[in-house]
Amino acid sequence: MLALLACVSFASCTTGGGEEVQYVKIGQNLCSFLAEGNQPLEIDVKASPAEWTVEAGATWVKAERTADRTLTVTVEDNDTGSERSAVLTVTAGQAVQEIGIRQLAADGAFARFRKLDTFSMGAAMSPSGRYAGGFVISIAPDDSYQYSPTIVDLETDEWHQFGPYPESVYALHQTMAVTDQGLLFISDGQHGGQIAIDITGDIFVPESPAGYEHLPEVQGTSADGKYWVGYAKKTTGGLYYPLLWIDGAAQELSLPEKNYREEELRAGVMARSISANGEVIYGTSWDNSDYGMLYWRKEGAGFGRPQWVGKDVRKITPTVLQYPDGTEYDYNLVNGCICTAELTKISTSGKWIATTYRTEVPSANNQYTECTYRAAFYNTETETTVIVEDYGETSGAHVTDDGIAFIGIGRLGISSGKVYDLNTHTDLGDTQDWVYDTYGIVIPGGYINHISADGRYVLGTSAQSSAGGTSFINWYIAPPRAK
Numbered sequence: 001m002l003a004l005l006a007c008v009s010f011a012s013c014t015t016g017g018g019e020e021v022q023y024v025k026i027g028q029n030l031c032s033f034l035a036e037g038n039q040p041l042e043i044d045v046k047a048s049p050a051e052w053t054v055e056a057g058a059t060w061v062k063a064e065r066t067a068d069r070t071l072t073v074t075v076e077d078n079d080t081g082s083e084r085s086a087v088l089t090v091t092a093g094q095a096v097q098e099i100g101i102r103q104l105a106a107d108g109a110f111a112r113f114r115k116l117d118t119f120s121m122g123a124a125m126s127p128s129g130r131y132a133g134g135f136v137i138s139i140a141p142d143d144s145y146q147y148s149p150t151i152v153d154l155e156t157d158e159w160h161q162f163g164p165y166p167e168s169v170y171a172l173h174q175t176m177a178v179t180d181q182g183l184l185f186i187s188d189g190q191h192g193g194q195i196a197i198d199i200t201g202d203i204f205v206p207e208s209p210a211g212y213e214h215l216p217e218v219q220g221t222s223a224d225g226k227y228w229v230g231y232a233k234k235t236t237g238g239l240y241y242p243l244l245w246i247d248g249a250a251q252e253l254s255l256p257e258k259n260y261r262e263e264e265l266r267a268g269v270m271a272r273s274i275s276a277n278g279e280v281i282y283g284t285s286w287d288n289s290d291y292g293m294l295y296w297r298k299e300g301a302g303f304g305r306p307q308w309v310g311k312d313v314r315k316i317t318p319t320v321l322q323y324p325d326g327t328e329y330d331y332n333l334v335n336g337c338i339c340t341a342e343l344t345k346i347s348t349s350g351k352w353i354a355t356t357y358r359t360e361v362p363s364a365n366n367q368y369t370e371c372t373y374r375a376a377f378y379n380t381e382t383e384t385t386v387i388v389e390d391y392g393e394t395s396g397a398h399v400t401d402d403g404i405a406f407i408g409i410g411r412l413g414i415s416s417g418k419v420y421d422l423n424t425h426t427d428l429g430d431t432q433d434w435v436y437d438t439y440g441i442v443i444p445g446g447y448i449n450h451i452s453a454d455g456r457y458v459l460g461t462s463a464q465s466s467a468g469g470t471s472f473i474n475w476y477i478a479p480p481r482a483k
Contacts, residue, residue, distance in 0.1 A: 023048050024090050024097035026071075030442050031099065035106040036077040043071045043099070047092035058086035061101055078103045104440070111439040112481070114157070116474045117464060119150070121173060123474035124343070125450050126180040127223040127276035129154055129457020131199075132476055133178035135186055138164055147172040149197045151184050154457060154478045162201045170195055176343065177218055177273075179225040185218045194218060208232040209243070209250045216243055216250065219343055220273030223453075227278045229253075231270035239268030242283050242296075244303065253281065253296055254305050260285045260292030261332040262316055269294065269306070273343045276453060280350025280380055282309065284339050293339035293355050295380065309355050309378045310337030310385040322366050333360045333369065337376055337385070347401045348453040352422075353378045354396030354405065357387045375407040377422055386422050394418075397447050400455075404428070406448040415463035415472075417447025431460070439477055446475070 027044035045052060046069060054071055056063045066072040071090065078084060088099040104110070116123045119134030126132070136148040146164035149172065153160070160182075165172075171190035178184045182199035185206070193215025197203045206228070208216045216232035228245035242253040259265050271283040281303060285292040293309040308314055314336040321331045337355040339345060345354040357376035360369040375394040376387045388394065391409060398406040403422035408414035419428040428434050435443050435458075446462030458477040463470050 021048065022093040022095040024052065024092045024095045026090060026097055026099060029097070029099050031073065031101050032110065032440070032442060033075050033101070033103040034110065035104050038075055038077075041073045042066075043073065045069050045071050045090060047090070047095070049093050052090055052092040055089045055091075056086065057088065058084075058101075060084070060103075061086045061088065063088045073099075073101070075101070075103055078106060081105060110480060111441055112157070112478045113441055113443055114476055114478070116152075116476065119175070119474065122175055122461075122472070123459070123476075124175050124178045124184070125154075125452075125457065125459035125476065126178045126182075127221065127348075127452070128180045128454075129452035129478070130180045131178050131182050131184075132459065132474075133184035133186075134175045134474075135172045136161070136164075137172075140164070140166060144168075145171070149184060149186060149195070151178065151182055151197075151199050153182075153199075154476060156481065157478075160199045160201075162197060176230075177220050177228075179221045180223050181225045183221075183225065185228075187217060191215070206230075206245070207250060209252060217270075218245070219271060222274050222278035223276040224278070227274055229271040229274045229281050229283075231268075231283075233268075239265060240270050240286060242269045242271035242281075242306075244271065244281070253283075253303055256285065256294060256306050256308075259287050260290040260308075260336065260338075261334055263332070271296075272339065272341070273346055275346050275350030276348045277350065280346060280353075282339070282346055282353055284341075290334075291338050291340055292334075293337045293353070295350075295353060297350075297380065308336065309339075309353050310357060310376060312383060313337075313357065313376075313385045313387065319362055320366070321362060321368070324367060333362070335359045337378065342397075344398050344450040344459070345396065347399050349401050351379060351381055351401050352399040352403065352405075353380060354399045355385075356395045356411075357385070373411050375405070375420075377403075377405050386425075388420055390420070390427060391418055398450055400451055401453070406431075406451075408447045413463075413470075413472075414447060414461070416445050419448075435477065441477070443475070443477075449474070 025046040054063045060076040062074045083105050086101045090097045120137045123134040132152045140146045145167045148163040151160045172186045173189040174187040176185045187194050212234050214233040218228045218230040221228045231240045267287040269285050274281045279298045282295040294306040296303040317333040320328050322328045338358050355376050357374045359372045373393050375396040378385045395408040397408045405420045407418040409416045417431040419434040444462045446460050448460045450459040456479045464473050
């Protein structure tokens with residue numbers, strides 16, 4: 001049996017004079033069942049008045065009240081040859097609530113939905129979706145932290161977990177990337193740089209090019225594992241340099257001549273990820289709030305000079321701003337495409353890059369800039385940008401080669417998303433709607449970070465509330481396991 005939670009639903013009404021609130025609150029308002037072999041499903045019901053009834057809208061569904069707050073649903077095997085649906089109606093006084101029932105056809109099978117909520121600081125998915133990786137934090141007997149790197153085989157749901165390692169050995173603090181060959185990169189806050197660990201538990205530390213004083217951070221990999229990209233500092237206090245590893249050997253990518261505001265580089269540039277086919281790299285000019293987005297295209301055996309993502313809509317306007325004491329200074333306003341430390345913004349072949357288009361105007365007192373933010377998507381083949389204005393303040397999260405765009409609503413603490421067709425400029429619904437239409441399952445709210453080239457594997461993010469507050473967790477969708 002498989003029944004997936006959609007949400008908690010509540011229906012209520014007030015009797016004459018507002019003296020009594022009548023309601024029905026159910027723990028699940030949409031249930032999905034396999035074609036056969038299902039076990040009874042129990043659903044929690046809270047109602048006022050306490051006496052409630054349930055009616056099934058189809059003969060193949062049996063729904064009965066088996067306890068004061070328990071509704072038990074059973075379904076017959078589906079031998080009709082097609083998917084079918086029905087509605088249960090729960091009534092308490094004048095309050096009514098419906099529960100949708102969906103059952104697959106006999107040859108149907110559910111995609112798997114799994115939360116990665118035991119991982120700390122998020123998860124990464126390999127380019128083709130074979131593996132997901134992260135780490136788990138636990139408390140050692142001496143009350144110090146210890147860390148367990150974990151690689152999940154998404155074909156089998158098998159977990160490869162190593163350690164735990166005491167924080168004196170590795171103080172892991174951010175999962176960055178995992179390859180389709182099962183090599184996981186996690187940043188090490190104790191020693192700087194990263195560890196790389198494979199599915200056998202072997203660990204090594206990635207190296208910078210010769211002459212660098214600092215260890216690097218690998219941020220993304222190609223599907224074949226040949227290319228890694230990331231960054232490192234040459235010297236303390238110096239610039240960040242974008243790096244490319246070819247078969248494990250590091251080299252520098254070229255820097256832009258100027259920073260995002262057409263000024264001298266002050267912080268440098270970081271390579272953030274690479275297309276699965278190894279053809280296009282993107283990165284950020286990390287300079288306070290001026291995190292412009294760049295990309296490099298493969299040229300022969302190497303990569304060319306960086307270009308600004310969204311260069312067709314990029315506009316620089318010199319102006320004069322002033323400090324609170326009235327002192328004036330020159331400043332370049334930039335309308336352009338930006339990116340922070342996000343690692344999943346490129347399509348499989350590098351045809352599309354997801355980004356955020358930011359516009360700037362001086363404030364009324366000329367002391368700061370006022371900005372707008374819109375999800376945008378840059379086509380590296382046509383060198384044109386699609387700016388999506390439909391949803392207000394948004395961020396581009398991911399995009400497929402065929403132009404299906406995934407959008408995060410808002411900028412910080414994003415908890416919901418939209419799906420948009422860049423070819424027809426059509427809204428394809430919320431994340432939940434699109435997942436249901438595409439994979440036939442019901443998921444919590446959230447947005448999509450990554451989809452494999454064949455569309456079978458998905459990595460997403462959702463907000464999750466607990467007594468300790470709201471946290472953000474990753475989840476994945478994978479095909480049904482082979483029988």
